[in-house]
Amino acid sequence: MRLAFALLLSVFLTACGSRIDAMSDTLRYAFEGKNDITLTQQQIESLSYPAQYLSVNANPRVVVGLGFDNDGWYKWQSQNKAVLTTRRGRIVNTQGLAKDIAYFSVTSQTDPLSCLSKSGRNCESQWSYIVQVGDGVDAVVESLNASFRLKSEQETITLDSGREFDVSVWEETVSAGQQSWRNYFYVEDNTNRVIKSSQQLNSQGPRFYMEEVKAYRRDIDKESSR
Amino acid sequence: MIQRVALLMLLLCASVGFSSVSAANESINVLVLQNGTTEAFKLKQPIRFAEFLAEQRLAYTGRQAEGNFSRARIGNKALQERLEQNRKEVLDELVRLVAFYQKAGAINAATAARALLQQLQRVNLFAGYHLSIKPDKLRVNLQNNFIMSAAESPYQLVLFSKPMQVIRYGVDSGNPAANSSYHWRLAANGNVAREPVALFNTDEVSRCYHHNFGQPLGLGDAERCVLSKPKAYQRPAYHTYVGINSALLPENFSGLNERIVALLKFAIEERYDN
Numbered sequence: 001m002r003l004a005f006a007l008l009l010s011v012f013l014t015a016c017g018s019r020i021d022a023m024s025d026t027l028r029y030a031f032e033g034k035n036d037i038t039l040t041q042q043q044i045e046s047l048s049y050p051a052q053y054l055s056v057n058a059n060p061r062v063v064v065g066l067g068f069d070n071d072g073w074y075k076w077q078s079q080n081k082a083v084l085t086t087r088r089g090r091i092v093n094t095q096g097l098a099k100d101i102a103y104f105s106v107t108s109q110t111d112p113l114s115c116l117s118k119s120g121r122n123c124e125s126q127w128s129y130i131v132q133v134g135d136g137v138d139a140v141v142e143s144l145n146a147s148f149r150l151k152s153e154q155e156t157i158t159l160d161s162g163r164e165f166d167v168s169v170w171e172e173t174v175s176a177g178q179q180s181w182r183n184y185f186y187v188e189d190n191t192n193r194v195i196k197s198s199q200q201l202n203s204q205g206p207r208f209y210m211e212e213v214k215a216y217r218r219d220i221d222k223e224s225s226r
Numbered sequence: 227m228i229q230r231v232a233l234l235m236l237l238l239c240a241s242v243g244f245s246s247v248s249a250a251n252e253s254i255n256v257l258v259l260q261n262g263t264t265e266a267f268k269l270k271q272p273i274r275f276a277e278f279l280a281e282q283r284l285a286y287t288g289r290q291a292e293g294n295f296s297r298a299r300i301g302n303k304a305l306q307e308r309l310e311q312n313r314k315e316v317l318d319e320l321v322r323l324v325a326f327y328q329k330a331g332a333i334n335a336a337t338a339a340r341a342l343l344q345q346l347q348r349v350n351l352f353a354g355y356h357l358s359i360k361p362d363k364l365r366v367n368l369q370n371n372f373i374m375s376a377a378e379s380p381y382q383l384v385l386f387s388k389p390m391q392v393i394r395y396g397v398d399s400g401n402p403a404a405n406s407s408y409h410w411r412l413a414a415n416g417n418v419a420r421e422p423v424a425l426f427n428t429d430e431v432s433r434c435y436h437h438n439f440g441q442p443l444g445l446g447d448a449e450r451c452v453l454s455k456p457k458a459y460q461r462p463a464y465h466t467y468v469g470i471n472s473a474l475l476p477e478n479f480s481g482l483n484e485r486i487v488a489l490l491k492f493a494i495e496e497r498y499d500n
Contacts, residue, residue: 081366102296
């Protein structure tokens with residue numbers, strides 16, 4: 001059954017950007033159970049494509065693999081066929097969750113995270129956006145304001161993959177009406193890529209926890225221009 | 227006998243071969259409507275929907291991030307014609323209802339029915355088998371990644387780049403003939419819900435209808451559901467419909483509100499002449 005699915009997947013996956021083959025390997029690891037998934041070093045090394053740990057709210061952690069890179073919008077796929085889109089470390093769209101982020105649009109300034117993950121310097125700290133949650137009879141639109149501040153810099157963290165990184169930790173405060181919450185983005189000092197995050201795009205969640213398992217080469221290649 | 231069977235087999239093979247050649251030569255036409263413009267595509271052979279989106283760069287590029295695929299829908303000309311036929315029947319029904327109320331001297335009800343008649347005459351309807359398209363899921367889930375073929379051509383696909391402009395359809399809330407017990411929500415994905423809104427039925431459970439792409443022109447499969455209300459700082463992302471008070475509908479007009487909802491679930495704000 002898994003082989004048939006892997007074959008079907010490999011036949012029908014198309015992309016304008018990178019194609020990730022052999023997703024069945026990631027899918028084999030990313031089964032959902034009652035416990036968090038933790039890959040061994042050998043399993044991580046054997047991955048032929050980028051991957052992240054992902055947990056949604058208090059649910060067990062799973063592994064998602066990078067299925068497509070569409071002009072810098074990364075599509076991460078889970079075993080239950082949900083797809084998350086990230087842009088420079090921020091989740092901007094989901095397809096297949098109970099309440100999807102169905103639409104996202106920046107309404108003033110650019111997302112500071114885009115700047116932080118590019119140059120890391122002289123970035124605007126304030127921005128606003130709208131997000132549509134769901135597409136059904138409960139769907140709502142929220143208008144949100146957010147601001148960034150540097151929480152700590154040159155901090156050394158060890159990811160669950162076992163790798164150590166020097167990061168700057170950025171704290172984002174988001175508000176919608178009287179509601180407010182905080183997001184955290186761990187930006188790696190050398191490449192400015194987001195290697196870990198705790199983020200929630202709208203007032204009622206969900207909250208996503210993402211952590212790099214295997215880096216995307218394009219993100220660590222300093223000479224690539226985007 | 228054997229010669230007769232052989233001849234029949236030959237004729238059968240020839241007809242199958244001929245039809246295969248004919249099918250292969252039939253092009254597949256797709257009309258794409260977006261941002262007030264229309265663009266026609268002619269495909270030479272059957273193709274999966276996701277592949278069509280990819281080849282025409284309608285999705286899976288940076289542009290996808292600027293679009294609102296939760297509002298996108300795909301149908302075909304045949305479905306659109308059936309929908310328009312349904313609209314015509316409901317309009318005829320409303321004309322008769324207006325006449326009935328006028329004859330009965332029910333001024334408020336006549337005003338309500340006339341308002342519905344005018345709205346349904348003006349509203350833009352775009353029929354779709356699949357509403358609220360999830361391009362990324364299409365690539366990993368074959369169920370909705372249907373094959374576009376000549377048999378269902380010409381297709382029509384509408385794409386949007388902005389959030390839904392929420393519209394309240396139906397009878398004015400100031401009209402005593404308006405249904406003050408139940409309102410309807412009309413979602414981008416084709417689902418609709420009948421929501422109790424009066425004090426007397428506030429504890430009543432709502433009824434949700436899930437769009438069925440196999441029978442798209444119906445309300446869909448019903449189930450009881452609990453709806454959440456938008457918070458003060460949120461805006462709904464669905465249209466609403468307030469119908470005529472069901473108690474005022476004559477028996478032979480029973481279900482009229484539901485038939486109107488089945489039309490309005492395909493309403494779009496923009497007008498396209500296709």
